[in-house]
Amino acid sequence: MELSRNELIQARRLGVIRGASAEGFGHASPAFSTMGAMYLESPVSDHSLPLLTGLNPEQEAAVTLPAEHALILAGAGSGKTRVLTTRIAWLLQTGQVSPGGVLAVTFTNKAAKELLTRLTAMLPLNARGMWIGTFHGLCNRFLRAHYKLANLPQSFQILDTQDQLSAIKRLCKQFNIDDERFPPKQLQWFIAGCKEDGERPSDVVARDEETRKKIEIYQLYEDQCQREGVVDFGELMLRSYELLRDNDAVREHYRRRFRHVLIDEFQDTNRLQYAWIKMIVGLPSESGGAVLAVGDDDQSIYAFRGARVGNMEDFVREFEVRHQIKLEENYRSYSNILDSANHLISHNKKRLGKNLRTSQGAGEPVRVYESATDFAEAEWVVEELRQLVRGDGFSRSEIAILYRSNAQSRVIETQLFNAGVPYRVYGGLRFFERAEIKHALAYLRLLENSRDDTSFLRVVNFPPRGIGARSIEQLQDAARAAGSSLHDAVTSISGKAGANLAGFVAQIDVLREQTAGSTLREIIETVLHSSGLVDHYRADKEGADRIENLEELVNAAESFVTQEGFGRDAVALPVDEHGTPLTQSPVSQGLDPDAPVLNDAFVAPIDAETGETLSPLAAFLTHAALEAGDNQAQAGQEAVQLMSVHASKGLEFDAVFITGLEEGLFPHENSMSDYEGVEEERRLMYVAITRARKRLYLSHAQTRMLHGKTRYHVRSRFLEELPEGALKWITPKRSGFGSGFGSGSGAGFNAGARGTGMAQPAWGRSGIGVETFASPPVPPQKAAPSHGIRAGIKVFHTKFGEGKVQAVEGVGDDARAQVNFPRHGVKWLALSVAKLTVVD
DNA sequence: AATGTTAGAGTTTTT
DNA sequence: CTCTAACATT
Numbered sequence: 001m002e003l004s005r006n007e008l009i010q011a012r013r014l015g016v017i018r019g020a021s022a023e024g025f026g027h028a029s030p031a032f033s034t035m036g037a038m039y040l041e042s043p044v045s046d047h048s049l050p051l052l053t054g055l056n057p058e059q060e061a062a063v064t065l066p067a068e069h070a071l072i073l074a075g076a077g078s079g080k081t082r083v084l085t086t087r088i089a090w091l092l093q094t095g096q097v098s099p100g101g102v103l104a105v106t107f108t109n110k111a112a113k114e115l116l117t118r119l120t121a122m123l124p125l126n127a128r129g130m131w132i133g134t135f136h137g138l139c140n141r142f143l144r145a146h147y148k149l150a151n152l153p154q155s156f157q158i159l160d161t162q163d164q165l166s167a168i169k170r171l172c173k174q175f176n177i178d179d180e181r182f183p184p185k186q187l188q189w190f191i192a193g194c195k196e197d198g199e200r201p202s203d204v205v206a207r208d209e210e211t212r213k214k215i216e217i218y219q220l221y222e223d224q225c226q227r228e229g230v231v232d233f234g235e236l237m238l239r240s241y242e243l244l245r246d247n248d249a250v251r252e253h254y255r256r257r258f259r260h261v262l263i264d265e266f267q268d269t270n271r272l273q274y275a276w277i278k279m280i281v282g283l284p285s286e287s288g289g290a291v292l293a294v295g296d297d298d299q300s301i302y303a304f305r306g307a308r309v310g311n312m313e314d315f316v317r318e319f320e321v322r323h324q325i326k327l328e329e330n331y332r333s334y335s336n337i338l339d340s341a342n343h344l345i346s347h348n349k350k351r352l353g354k355n356l357r358t359s360q361g362a363g364e365p366v367r368v369y370e371s372a373t374d375f376a377e378a379e380w381v382v383e384e385l386r387q388l389v390r391g392d393g394f395s396r397s398e399i400a401i402l403y404r405s406n407a408q409s410r411v412i413e414t415q416l417f418n419a420g421v422p423y424r425v426y427g428g429l430r431f432f433e434r435a436e437i438k439h440a441l442a443y444l445r446l447l448e449n450s451r452d453d454t455s456f457l458r459v460v461n462f463p464p465r466g467i468g469a470r471s472i473e474q475l476q477d478a479a480r481a482a483g484s485s486l487h488d489a490v491t492s493i494s495g496k497a498g499a500n501l502a503g504f505v506a507q508i509d510v511l512r513e514q515t516a517g518s519t520l521r522e523i524i525e526t527v528l529h530s531s532g533l534v535d536h537y538r539a540d541k542e543g544a545d546r547i548e549n550l551e552e553l554v555n556a557a558e559s560f561v562t563q564e565g566f567g568r569d570a571v572a573l574p575v576d577e578h579g580t581p582l583t584q585s586p587v588s589q590g591l592d593p594d595a596p597v598l599n600d601a602f603v604a605p606i607d608a609e610t611g612e613t614l615s616p617l618a619a620f621l622t623h624a625a626l627e628a629g630d631n632q633a634q635a636g637q638e639a640v641q642l643m644s645v646h647a648s649k650g651l652e653f654d655a656v657f658i659t660g661l662e663e664g665l666f667p668h669e670n671s672m673s674d675y676e677g678v679e680e681e682r683r684l685m686y687v688a689i690t691r692a693r694k695r696l697y698l699s700h701a702q703t704r705m706l707h708g709k710t711r712y713h714v715r716s717r718f719l720e721e722l723p724e725g726a727l728k729w730i731t732p733k734r735s736g737f738g739s740g741f742g743s744g745s746g747a748g749f750n751a752g753a754r755g756t757g758m759a760q761p762a763w764g765r766s767g768i769g770v771e772t773f774a775s776p777p778v779p780p781q782k783a784a785p786s787h788g789i790r791a792g793i794k795v796f797h798t799k800f801g802e803g804k805v806q807a808v809e810g811v812g813d814d815a816r817a818q819v820n821f822p823r824h825g826v827k828w829l830a831l832s833v834a835k836l837t838v839v840d
Numbered sequence: 841a842a843t844g845t846t847a848g849a850g851t852t853t854t855t
Numbered sequence: 856c857t858c859t860a861a862c863a864t865t
Contacts, residue, residue, distance in 0.1 A: 108854060136855045160855080233855045268854095305853065405851050410856090427853085464841070626855065646852045668851055684852080707850060708856035 051090055051122065055082075062325045063087045067096065067259065067290040070323035071266075071316055074294050075356045076341070076690035077332030077652065081111075084262055084294060085118045091260055092123060100129035101259035101289070103280070107268055109134055109627050111650070115264070131258070135273055136233055137626055139240040143231075144614060144622075146250060150243050153229040155448045155618045157455075158625035162433065164188055164232045167454050171224055174476065177217060181210075190214050191221060195234030196306035198241060198272040228451045228485065237272050244279040255282050259289040266295030266315070270306035274314065284320050291319060297352045298345050301646060301684045303676070312352065330356040330690075332652055334363025336726040337696050341689040343723040348679045356690075365728035366696045368719060374408075374660070374704040378415035381657050384697060385421060385640060388655055394695075396422065398654035400641040402688050404666040408659065409642050411705075416640065426643035431629025436537065436546040437553055441624055443527045447512045448618050451485040460486075460504055463536035467504065471497035507531070520557045520616040528554070556629075560620050645688045656692035658685075661700040662713035685718045794839040795819060802839060 052060055059079055062072050063086045074080035088104060091097045106112045112133045119132075131138055140158070143150050159167060168184045168191075171177075194204055201219040206212035225231060231239065244251045261281050263269070269277070282288030293315055300309045315321065330338055338356050345351070367384075371377040381401060388394040401412055401423075409425055416423045431437060439462055442455035450456075461467040474497060479489035487508070490501045511530055515523040528534050528550055537543030537550070614622075641653065645666075648656075660666055666685065671677030689696060700715045789795060789805055796802050803821035819836075 134855065140855095158855090161853095236855080302853075304851080407850080407857090466841090468841080628855080644852065665851095670851060680852095705856070 049090070049093065051086055051093060055079075055086065056329050058325055058327050058329065059083050059086075062292075062327070063090050065292070065323050065325075068323060069284070069291045069315075069319040069321045070293070070325065071312065071321050072292065072294040072325050072327060073352060073354055074296055074327040075330060075354055076296065076299060076687070077330045078327035078356070079329075079331060080264075080294055080296075080327065081114060081118065083327065084264060084292075085115060085122060087292060088119055088260075088262065089122045097259045098129070101257060102262070103131040103138070103258040103260070103289075104262040104264070105131075105133065105135055105138060106264040107134060109137070111264055112137065134626070135276070136236050139236040139276075140622060140626060142240050143236065143243075146243060149247055149250065150239050151226075152231065152239070153449065153451075155229070155615070157230045157445050157449055157452050158236065158622060159225070159230050159232040159454065160433070160625055160628070161188075161233075162438070163230075163454050164192075166457070167224065167230075168221060170453070170457065171217070171221055174480065175217075175220060182214065182217065187214065187217055187221075191218050192232075192234050193306065194218060195232075195238045196270045196272050198238060198275050200238075224453075227483075228453050229449050230452060230454065234272075237276060241272060241276045241279055244276070251279065254280050255286070255288040260292065261289050262292045262294070264294055266293040267297050267300040267309050267312060268295075268302050268307040269311050270308055271311075274308070274311045278318070283318060291315075296354070297350075298348070298354060298683055299649065299687050301649065301680060301687060303680050309350075326354055328354055328356055330358045332693050333358060333690065334360050334694060336362050336365055337689060337692050339726045340366050340696070340722045341686050343726075344682065344689065344718060344721045345686045347721050348682055350676075350679060362726075364695055366698060366722070366726050367728050367730055369697065369699040369730045370715065371699065371701045372703065374411045374701045375415075377659060377699050377701040378411045380699065381412060381659065381697070382415045382419045382421060384657070386419070388695065394654050396638045396640045399657075400643065400648060400651070400653040400655070400691065401657045401659060402643060402645050402648055402691070403659050404645055404668060404684075405660075406644055407706075408665075412642060412659070422637055422639040423642055424637065424639040426641065426647050431549070431552070431556070432624045433628055434546075434549055436533070436549055439533060440524070440528060440531075440550060440553055441621065443508070443511075443531050443533075444524065444617060445621055446487070446508050447515065447523070447527070448615070448621060450487040450508065453479075453486045456486045459531070460501070463532040465500060465504060465532075467497070467500050471501060475501060520561055520620055521554060523617055524554050524557050557620055560623055561616060645684050648691050649687050652691055652693055654693045655695035655697070656688070657697040657699065658688045659699050660704070661698055661716040661719055662704070663716055664711070664713055665704070665706075666716055666718070682718065682721075685716075788838050789836060796837040796839050797821070 052063065055063060056079075059082065062070070062083045065087075072080075072083065074083065084104070088102055091102070092099065104112075104115060106115060116132050131141070133141070143152060143156070147154050147156065165184060165188050168187050172179055172182070172184055172187070194201075201215050201222065204211070204215050204218070206215055225235065244254065258280065261277065263277065277291065280288075281291055293312070295312060297309050297312055300307055303309075316324070333341075335358050338358050342355050369377070369380055371380055385396075385399060388399060389396055403409060403412075406427055413423065413425065432441070439459055442452075442458040445452050445455040446459070457472070460472065471493070475486055475489055475493055478492045479486050482489055482492065487505055490498070490505045493501055507530065511527060514530075515526050518526065534547060534550065537546045540546075645658070658666075663669075664672070667678055667681035671681050698719065700719070701713065703710050703712055705711075791805050793805050794802060795805055797819070801821060803819040805819050
């Protein structure tokens with residue numbers, strides 16, 4: 001029995017499958033230390049500090065480097081985060097730097113949190129003045145502090161990817177841009193790409209007419225964002241970079257301030273981020289602080305979004321790096337797993353060169369399994385999984401099933417579901433991306449910034465209040481004519497449409513006044529009810545979940561205020577070189593004075609001169625935009641983890657299954673055309689392998705349902721690139737039936753090659769080679785006139801059960817077989833339609 | 841304005 | 856196959 005997507009989703013909702021529901025949202029980050037400024041213990045300089053115990057020589061060398069530029073090549077599982085945190089702690093403890101002089105930047109909020117958590121656990125330090133966060137978070141903080149210089153409104157809003165796309169769509173409509181020639185998605189990609197390369201419209205080279213037009217649209221988009229007081233993710237970076245570049249005073253201030261700049265996952269930085277680093281630190285000739293870049297070129301898997309491994313070489317050259325340390329001791333995996341990873345990645349030419357080693361034993365061999373179908377592959381995974389849990393005592397949450405693309409999860413989910421194995425799927429909608437949450441946030445954003453047309457359009461008629469497409473068009477024309485926001489253009493619309501629009505605007509304006517001085521919680525609750533959102537969803541019979549999520553939004557806001565403060569991302573804290581705040585300010589309005597103060601950001605003025613602070617609401621909206629919401633919060637359930645290989649980066653598990661190791665899938669067909677693409681896919685495989693601590697399982701299927709068609713796949717070249725000695729090839733159990741699959745659950749077994757084409761492919765090797773294949777096996781596509789069905793053999797049909805083939809006639813799509821089913825009699829079946837599996 | 845129909849597309853993902 | 860978005864219909 002297969003479950004439809006909807007059924008799966010429904011099942012998850014009902015909690016049959018744990019995880020993946022709204023529960024996964026929370027703010028677990030620990031409180032910032034609120035202790036006084038005790039960062040400076042008595043300066044110590046000897047190396048027998050407790051901090052350094054347990055570090056291996058390379059790690060210790062990295063931690064105790066002098067204040068000079070350095071590159072740490074940190075292999076998977078080599079204690080990278082430990083080095084980063086210990087380095088910071090060591091610098092602080094030995095009095096070489098004050099918290100205000102530290103800048104540590106990561107890519108994800110999760111990594112930033114982890115850094116902070118582990119750091120505060122190490123040292124009773126005051127987080128005051130430390131800049132630890134994501135690139136975007138820090139840029140936001142910076143722009144909030146210098147919004148005037150950056151030419152932004154004080155309460156500028158951040159567009160996420162969805163918002164950006166709808167802004168572009170709106171723009172295209174307004175300027176009658178042919179969306180066939182210029183699909184909004186493509187424009188979005190173009191604009192984001194330009195910004196990642198640090199290019200404004202005027203910087204982009206118009207190679208051809210099409211590009212020229214795109215540049216024009218890019219410019220229009222920029223104008224629109226500026227007019228509306230919003231910035232997209234790329235803009236946060238780019239504008240920060242430009243301000244540093246163009247304003248000598250600001251640049252010098254930060255260069256003097258940050259004595260130590262630490263960069264995590266350096267191989268994932270894009271051009272602009274690297275340029276930003278150069279700007280905020282300064283090259284050696286410009287006497288800035290010391291940069292400690294930590295990265296692993298072998299784990300660079302984000303080229304598709306602008307990551308540029310070349311930054312590592314550029315860094316070494318431009319910063320005249322004299323310290324390069326390789327962390328090659330792996331503390332995670334047994335050597336069979338590690339050897340596999342090393343052997344695989346050695347096939348890449350473009351490498352800085354690194355070889356992981358471990359003092360652990362060989363461990364179990366890496367198991368490789370070939371199955372006939374994706375379905376059978378999933379069955380095998382579930383079976384092995386049971387063995388791991390029941391037989392070998394593995395904890396389910398310590399087992400991961402990885403795949404190259406998310407679509408692959410479905411088959412596996414179905415099997416897990418049928419077997420009653422709790423599982424949890426990573427990826428998918430994040431909390432702040434849900435439609436109802438975005439609606440609520442749009443109202444809130446309008447309170448902050450009535451010029452935000454994207455938000456205006458999102459909720460002007462949601463819940464429906466009789467404002468149709470025509471009225472909106474009229475309004476957009478009026479706004480364009482007047483050069484004003486939609487909000488302000490409403491007064492120029494007359495008639496019924498005008499009255500409705502005026503009603504909406506009045507509602508927003510009233511809400512704004514009404515909630516002035518309220519706490520964040522009160523504001524949100526008022527907005528949720530006055531806007532009609534709650535009523536709307538209450539009327540909807542399927543709105544219960546949405547209401548729940550809206551309630552969760554209130555909770556999120558509450559915990560934002562009380563637990564996280566207004567977040568380190570909210571505002572910048574102007575400080576002097578020693579990290580001492582330049583201004584003290586009263587707690588901002590609407591806050592419980594007894595609430596723990598966790599981060600200065602939240603009491604700090606964003607404007608050092610006027611002492612103005614960011615409102616709690618503005619801070620929360622920023623938080624919502626920069627942190628899409630953990631959908632990965634620990635459910636506490638003992639559930640198997642399902643995720644894409646990309647999503648697994650940075651995680652580790654006792655046992656890992658890597659599925660779908662097939663040419664075209666992994667490596668993905670879209671990456672196979674060029675060499676660079678294949679190398680990145682190989683790095684991806686490397687990442688996948690190195691996730692495993694004790695057990696590693698690799699599998700591939702001969703046929704797979706993809707886009708509704710059965711596709712035939714040769715096994716992945718990556719399998720041929722593993723060291724034979726570390727592997728154990730498992731002979732597939734043929735076609736399922738009675739072949740000793742545990743509890744003998746025979747239901748819906750091995751539907752075989754479903755859909756069109758042949759049934760069981762005939763090229764299935766019985767024992768896939770013990771020897772390494774120098775060249776990949778002959779692709780089966782053409783070589784299979786044999787559907788494998790001939791007179792005399794036994795076949796299995798999903799409806800009719802097992803039967804004996806009596807005759808076969810016709811070729812290709814016309815092929816038919818006469819089958820005698822004991823229970824249903826003799827049938828003629830079209831092989832292109834019937835679901836037949838060969839039974840041995 | 842709500843609901844049904846059809847065409848088209850379909851890696852990887854964070855901010 | 857399965858999801859989405861745009862279009863058409865009531």
